Amino acid sequence: xxxxxxxxxxxxxxxxxxxxxxxxxxxxxxxxxxxxxxxxxxxxxxxxxxxxxxxxxxxxxxxxxxxxxxxxxxxxxxxxxxxxxxxxxxxxxxxxxxxxxxxxxxxxxxxxxxxxxxxxxxxxxxxxxxxxxxxxxxxxxxxxxxxxxxxxxxxxxxxxxxxxxxxxxxxxxxxxxxxxxxxxxxxxxxxxxxxxxxxxxxxxxxxxxxxxxxxxxxxxxxxxxxxxxxxxxxxxxxxxxxxxxxxxxxxxxxxxxxxxxxxxxxxxxxxxxxxxxxxxxxxxxxxxxxxxxxxxxxxxxxxxxxxxxxxxxxxxxxxxxxxxxxxxxxxxxxxxxxxxxxxxxxxxxxxxxxxxxxxxxxxxxxxxxxxxxxxxxxxxxxxxxxxxxxxxxxxxxxxxxxxxxxxxxxxxxxxxxxxxxxxxxxxxxxxxxxxxxxxxxxxxxxxxxxxxxxxxxxxxxxxxxxxxxxxxxxxxxxxxxxxxxxxxxxxxxxxxxxxxxxxxxx
Amino acid sequence: xxxxxxxxxxxxxxxxxxxxxxxxxxxxxxxxxxxxxxxxxxxxxxxxxxxxxxxxxxxxxxxxxxxxxxxxxxxxxxxxxxxxxxxxxxxxxxxxxxxxxxxxxxxxxxxxxxxxxxxx
Numbered sequence: 001x002x003x004x005x006x007x008x009x010x011x012x013x014x015x016x017x018x019x020x021x022x023x024x025x026x027x028x029x030x031x032x033x034x035x036x037x038x039x040x041x042x043x044x045x046x047x048x049x050x051x052x053x054x055x056x057x058x059x060x061x062x063x064x065x066x067x068x069x070x071x072x073x074x075x076x077x078x079x080x081x082x083x084x085x086x087x088x089x090x091x092x093x094x095x096x097x098x099x100x101x102x103x104x105x106x107x108x109x110x111x112x113x114x115x116x117x118x119x120x121x122x123x124x125x126x127x128x129x130x131x132x133x134x135x136x137x138x139x140x141x142x143x144x145x146x147x148x149x150x151x152x153x154x155x156x157x158x159x160x161x162x163x164x165x166x167x168x169x170x171x172x173x174x175x176x177x178x179x180x181x182x183x184x185x186x187x188x189x190x191x192x193x194x195x196x197x198x199x200x201x202x203x204x205x206x207x208x209x210x211x212x213x214x215x216x217x218x219x220x221x222x223x224x225x226x227x228x229x230x231x232x233x234x235x236x237x238x239x240x241x242x243x244x245x246x247x248x249x250x251x252x253x254x255x256x257x258x259x260x261x262x263x264x265x266x267x268x269x270x271x272x273x274x275x276x277x278x279x280x281x282x283x284x285x286x287x288x289x290x291x292x293x294x295x296x297x298x299x300x301x302x303x304x305x306x307x308x309x310x311x312x313x314x315x316x317x318x319x320x321x322x323x324x325x326x327x328x329x330x331x332x333x334x335x336x337x338x339x340x341x342x343x344x345x346x347x348x349x350x351x352x353x354x355x356x357x358x359x360x361x362x363x364x365x366x367x368x369x370x371x372x373x374x375x376x377x378x379x380x381x382x383x384x385x386x387x388x389x390x391x392x393x394x395x396x397x398x399x400x401x402x403x404x405x406x407x408x409x410x411x412x413x414x415x416x417x418x419x420x421x422x423x424x425x426x427x428x429x430x431x432x433x434x435x436x437x438x439x440x441x442x443x444x445x446x447x448x449x450x451x452x453x454x455x456x457x458x459x460x461x462x463x464x465x466x467x468x469x470x471x472x473x474x475x476x477x478x479x480x481x482x483x484x485x486x487x488x489x490x491x492x493x494x495x496x497x498x499x500x501x502x503x504x505x506x
Numbered sequence: 507x508x509x510x511x512x513x514x515x516x517x518x519x520x521x522x523x524x525x526x527x528x529x530x531x532x533x534x535x536x537x538x539x540x541x542x543x544x545x546x547x548x549x550x551x552x553x554x555x556x557x558x559x560x561x562x563x564x565x566x567x568x569x570x571x572x573x574x575x576x577x578x579x580x581x582x583x584x585x586x587x588x589x590x591x592x593x594x595x596x597x598x599x600x601x602x603x604x605x606x607x608x609x610x611x612x613x614x615x616x617x618x619x620x621x622x623x624x625x626x
Contacts, residue, residue, distance in 0.1 A: 183587070186569060187594055354563050355590055361524035361531060362507045385565045385590055409536075416522035416533035418507070428536045456537070464512040465534045468521035469541060472508055476527050 001322045002077040006070045009081030011376030014041035020314035029073045033059035060084045077101035086297040103321040105269045113294045123291045126265035131290040133200035145177040147199045159188030160196040165235020205442040206277035211259035215268045218325045223256040225335040233446045240301035241340040245439035307339035307397040338404040339397040342427045346389040349426040349454035355389040361419035366411045429453045558625040566590035
């Protein structure tokens with residue numbers, strides 16, 4: 001069994017893994033860059049190791065520094081989280097060489113699935129349907145543009161090494177080809193160090209449905225049902241849910257069979273996700289689905305699956321990585337109720353979704369039944385420009401989809417974050433949208449509706465807000481107020497009587 | 507900061523407020539309100555005697571300069587592409603104009619107020 005685990009990540013996912021370690025009696029080791037000295041994941045771990053300056057390339061993306069940190073801290077295993085090095089085959093291989101358990105699949109499987117081109121081939125051979133497309137042997141702009149023209153418009157150029165929409169561009173007509181190809185290659189080169197591109201035909205109104213799979217070293221491969229993630233902005237998921245409202249029992253059994261087959265075909269181990277595009281344009285009973293890619297790591301949206309199955313996926317990851325059999329097998333795994341997750345980003349929807357940086361002057365996670373918050377920040381903390389702007393995930397679970405949506409909406413209305421703009425108002429407007437309520441949403445939903453949903457409605461500041469701001473400003477100016485100048489830390493002044501009592505006592 | 511209970515017609519509303527008198531934030535019912543002294547408002551685009559100066563909206567790395575001084579550009583043309591948090595953000599021409607000067611290099615890390623491109 002793993003005794004001491006280094007978490008090669010930061011933010012909410014590092015905290016999620018640290019908590020699983022604590023429950024299992026495993027010692028946790030956090031790593032941190034200069035920008036993260038005071039970040040919550042460092043405070044939560046049993047030990048921590050400084051690994052370099054703020055830029056990720058010199059810290060969270062540095063294979064040598066992280067492997068050295070593991071050796072220096074006596075860790076016998078590394079959990080990569082998601083993003084950063086989680087799908088980097090060279091990192092997994094470096095762990096294998098150093099005799100450190102990598103919590104994930106073998107490096108060869110990551111390499112194979114990481115090449116989207118190789119993954120497509122493997123799936124085709126295993127009988128899993130793939131999206132029509134082609135990979136240009138000649139990677140020049142002109143040659144790729146020619147393949148785009150042959151595949152037809154609209155087309156997608158994608159990074160072979162890609163994921164999460166990085167290095168991926170949609171091309172509507174020939175005039176856009178060159179700029180899109182060059183931009184995709186630059187993003188791919190910057191994000192993955194590999195600018196190889198391939199071309200797929202763009203499916204009309206596809207829905208993004210993915211199947212969670214899990215495999216151990218004892219020949220068990222199981223699935224944990226599906227998640228639907230069709231609400232995406234520029235291929236970054238915003239809202240995820242399980243079950244999907246377009247997946248009928250028959251389609252579910254076909255898709256989960258295909259996903260298990262895919263995992264078996266590549267010799268998969270540990271937690272993975274098989275992403276599909278589902279074409280429902282032909283109506284019920286004629287749905288088609290296509291393999292999109294396989295994610296060889298824990299997903300951001302894994303809590304949705306944990307909520308509907310009642311299973312702890314990170315715990316299972318650590319058991320499987322230790323060589324234990326899966327703690328649960330097929331007939332006992334069930335899907336119950338409905339869970340929906342919103343990703344809360346530090347970004348300003350009304351100004352082009354620009355990532356925001358700054359101090360969290362106020363941050364209070366809602367506490368209510370059926371609501372889970374996986375957060376990586378706390379009040380008083382600094383949101384920096386160096387990393388992904390994900391602040392927290394809010395997951396609501398209830399009996400039905402409608403109840404889960406109402407619960408999520410309620411939670412977000414009671415989730416004050418001040419100091420940086422967030423996408424909470426935007427997410428609330430999505431949850432209220434009639435098409436979303438009806439489950440009539442494909443992956444282009446935010447391309448068409450996003451611009452209007454992003455704008456804050458023009459209107460008067462509500463009366464109660466004006467009054468609250470006036471009261472607050474008065475308190476800042478009054479000599480008896482404890483705030484003369486910038487509030488720097490939490491817990492300075494509260495108007496709530498209970499908080500006054502607390503400060504009298506202290 | 508403060509959590510304020512404001513009463514209206516016998517009904518109680520909770521408003522969260524934080525920040526300074528010059529830059530006050532409030533949260534109420536899922537919406538965020540920010541009131542700033544006028545000179546604190548950000549200007550990603552400023553006019554200097556008929557010339558437009560474009561700045562990066564946030565700390566970012568310049569990944570591509572798509573135009574050269576003297577070049578005529580049309581409204582909406584991409585002038586410079588900056589990258590922050592692994593996403594590319596194009597900086598586009600606000601109007602038909604001529605590029606007067608480029609004040610950044612590809613690969614350079616730029617701060618929000620830094621002038622990147624000058625148009626006239």
